[in-house]
Amino acid sequence: MTTGIRIGLTVRALTEADLPSCGWSGDAMHVRQLADQLRRMADGEIDYLAVCTPADLPVALGGIDYTVRPGAGTLWQLGVHPALRSCGIGTFLVRSAEHRIATRGLTRAELGVEDDNPRARALYERLGYRAYGREPDSWDVVAADGSIRRHETMCTLLRKEL
Numbered sequence: 001m002t003t004g005i006r007i008g009l010t011v012r013a014l015t016e017a018d019l020p021s022c023g024w025s026g027d028a029m030h031v032r033q034l035a036d037q038l039r040r041m042a043d044g045e046i047d048y049l050a051v052c053t054p055a056d057l058p059v060a061l062g063g064i065d066y067t068v069r070p071g072a073g074t075l076w077q078l079g080v081h082p083a084l085r086s087c088g089i090g091t092f093l094v095r096s097a098e099h100r101i102a103t104r105g106l107t108r109a110e111l112g113v114e115d116d117n118p119r120a121r122a123l124y125e126r127l128g129y130r131a132y133g134r135e136p137d138s139w140d141v142v143a144a145d146g147s148i149r150r151h152e153t154m155c156t157l158l159r160k161e162l
């Protein structure tokens, strides 16, 4: 038996009270680093959006960094709760981020997508993003044994005029 249920989602800035409900978005280090993102948001360097259910719990998160490229908002750490992917929430998150960038008076959105993530890339291209370059990227991840290792990757850079 299947059913379709409509739920209203809202988008707002991430808050400290959300952090205990963000475990789905990454490993323990990622969640700890969300606290740093809250500080950067308070300083005006970034926005960090949370898409929330009627219970006001976050089911999608995404950052916009205004310090990466002059004149642009750079989307990063976009993620939708695994149980709710392919329902249009990622689209809502990206469109909300674009709206936020435009509200800042900027006219360009950018992002990088890993080469092994063709589904995410297809979504961005469907939303009007076009590839313009490539760039290596790296970040720390917590391995299964608790050790920290560096994840090295190659990303395609995409951008969209708003």
Ligand SMILES: CC(C)(COP(=O)(O)OP(=O)(O)OC[C@H]1O[C@@H](n2cnc3c(N)ncnc32)[C@H](O)[C@@H]1OP(=O)(O)O)[C@@H](O)C(=O)NCCC(=O)NCCS
Pocket (backbone or CB within 6 Å): 077, 078, 079, 080, 081, 084, 085, 086, 087, 088, 089, 090, 091, 092, 112, 113, 114, 117, 119, 120, 122, 123
């Ligand atoms: C990439 C990601 C953010 C996209 O979010 P999402 O909520 O799944 O995206 P959407 O639902 O808006 O669109 C994606 C798919 O849903 C489909 N879709 C959109 N609206 C839909 C709807 N109302 N009903 C059914 N399907 C829908 C789209 O056609 C698309 O299809 P696909 O399966 O061919 O990709 C999400 O999959 C995710 O968190 N992935 C893991 C982390 C990640 O890769 N982040 C991106 C780093 S760059």
